[in-house]
Amino acid sequence: MASRRWHLTLAAVAVCYSTIQLLVTVRVGLGWDESIYVSQVTPGIPPAWFSAPRARGVPLLVAPVTMFTSSVTVIRVYLSLLSGLGLFLAYLPWVRLRPGAAVPAAAALFAGLWTALFYGGEAMPNIWVAFCAVGGAGLFCMAKRKGALVGVALAFALASLVRPTDASWLALPLVAYGLVTRRFRAAVAVVAGLAVGWGEWLVEAALNYHGPFARLAAAGAKNEAGLHFSLGEHLRALDGPVLCRFGHPCGDFPLAHVAWFAAIPVLTAVGLWAIRKPARRRPLLIATASGTALALSYIFTIGYAAPRFLLPVYALLSLPVACGLASVARVRIGRVLVAVAMIAFFALQGGTLLQRAEIEGAAREPDRLAAEALRGLGITTPCFLYGHAAIQVGYLTGCGMRGITTNYGGYELPRQIDAALVRKEWVGVISNRRDTPAGFLASWHRVPLITTGDQRWYLYRPPSAR
Template sequence: MACGTRPLAVVACLFTAVQFALVVPGSGIGWDEAVYVSQVSPYVPAAFFSAPRARGITFLAAPAAALSQDPTALRIWFALLSGAALFGSFRLWLAILRPAVVVSAAGLFASLWITLLYGSQAMPNLWVAYGALAAVACLLLPASRGTHAGLAAAMAVVALMRPSDALWLALPLAAAALASRAPGRLVALTGGVALGALPWVVEAHLRYGGLTARLHRAGEIQGGFAGQFAFGAQLRALSGRTLCRPCSDVPLNHPELALWWLGLPVAVAAGIAVARGRRRPLVLATAAAASVSVPYLFLIGYAAPRFLLPAYALLALPAAQALVHAARTWRRPALAALAVALAGHLAVQYAVLDRAADRYRLTRTAYARTAQELHGHGVRPPCTVSGHEAVRVAYALGCSSRQVGGHDGSIGAGTLQAMACLRPVVLLTSDGAPPPAYARTWRPHGLSPLPGLRSLHAYLPPGCADRAATPRAASTG
């Protein structure tokens, strides 16, 4: 067994164990997750799949989705899978950097609340991070059929998960391949990106009228790809918000939660400075991290901490180099101060993770209650949910979700009204918002509010409301 493999395996096992202890129990499903998982679930009709999304994560989710609609099965599957991927992606670096640096980097990355929260979720960003780690390592390892295949496979995984991330990641790696005059690596790099992006491109022609049309629609949904400055938004999101859109009205009440983020560039610069003979791998990892961060810091006007997971994974390597160097050269008082700082960092990560995980548990209880209340009004599969939070409510019910207009518009008002003659249909509104014109004659029913809402109402067409007394007819309609 290679030196460092066992400690790295311990880190991966601890990473999975913490997820099982703090995140997995009672966790509900997120909005994006419901969209992804519904594509491969035999229990829930597929939700509308918008232009920016890629289907890579649905392939990983399929085994757990086939077993159960319960989010716990999904959480267990991804917690195990993410622990194994953490080990595998960092293990490649044991042949490039000192074992202490690699193990420390894995520990730093695995200890972030963002990594721990998304380790057990069906979301693509962490898998882009693992693919990026593997791709950079394979580019740095001695050229061979194995490393070329590994580079192609890693880039294909990244492109399957998020094609745009693969393109940004490929830029510095292609430059490094050209500089080292390694045509085989360049072929593997471009071939991997093309292979992984192929399903997205094919779907663009089948569903959106071509690649240009899909890119245009994706830009519309994400607010346009123009020069924007999202550093402040990312800073505010570090308090535990999984999505900050918009962020202008989010106060920075706890700046101490973002101190590690502000200190990361300093640690990275220090790690590169003290690396000496191993500087090139750290420079390339940093360049790749910077490149893959560009769209999330400069091209969109909102933030989610998970967007930067690939950058954090790569930057953990030079940051760990700085920590290992400090541990070997600093005197005891300085080391004691560093140990206190690391302990504080871990305490902050745990505090934010605990709050974020609590919100997911609260979400599960709330959506289960909403589903039960709608069951009482005769809403049972096959059924359709529209309006506010339709995706997650539909997932809890086992219904389809359809929206009239907006980014996820997938049905016309007349079609939705006609559908009510065949199956239960429900329109959800929140915080006193009136129903749209096509539903003004529908019957309102008050529901328990979901987290973050003051009120929630369900509007049911007369045909659906009448089924409340005959639920058997509703379930077979």
């Protein structure tokens, strides 16, 4: 009966998680990366260029809905509901490992993060790696139970299909523990799961990227991989923007967010110390080691930050953190402190979520307006868009696309545009600059596309266009 109660409590947390997403983030348009992922599996929309660091897991996740519709709202609803299910399944094994309120509380702590809420409905990889990491680690600790090893393999297969490097860092402590303690079957299950994602990645590297070493080099250059120390960047990114790169600095340190971030290692240590029995502490140590491995990989090997990068770390460490809070709450003054801290935490995260959803929604609204304006200007398919927000607008209009952030080219016609003109497609170049962004556009027809606030977008059409 008690076990059933905590299962129902966890389910209630998952329902609340999906509900908040449906209320807050469902109207936010697709971002650049999302449009690339979703275009891969949407019939009638030419797939955008899939760069070397990306993996095919996210397109696979959205494929069941994009097979039938390209509607952004439907995609958001589908992912919001699916992420609620993912949250429930991820923490479900831990209800057996840690009977009591700690596991639903851990799920609530993770689900209450603005990043977990914002990215639950986004076609982005990190939240799904987080779910796989928590579920995979829990099943790994239950390896002697029937079916657990199959679950471990499935969890790491999905994680590696979504983001193979993250999955590998998360798996490293589990495999090492399995080898040291002679739990070979559990270690093999993890490696078998990783082999699925890495196998797909290697095949695609051979087919599209001139081999695995060339793809690794290209991915490393794209992600600023190397020896770094980016903890400061991650701290500044705690309240957004969603990417601290490409001219979007994260600004100053948000002290309130830094406070809860700093509390994570402290409460993790308290939670681990409070559990006296080694057998009961062991699963939490494994989860902590897995999350720490991924955190260190981002802090020391990636030269920039985004709030979503550490989502799997927060998901795994939520388990010992919840135990740490329970330990503090055993005394009366501790209960008061925990209650106040939780109210402050959820208020801060909720306020940040509303702020980021409003900012991102406003930032992506011009993409929808530009798509409507292009239809008004008589765009026909097949078509090709080049330039500012071309990825997002291309998805919304069903056009081939090449997104440009700064360098539009020189006086020579870019090969992508030349190829589209040879195919006799409808071609347009989108710019948000008042001046002509490239020499080859000097002879093209320029017409106003949209005006939103202080932004003015222009459409350039070839000299031969009527």
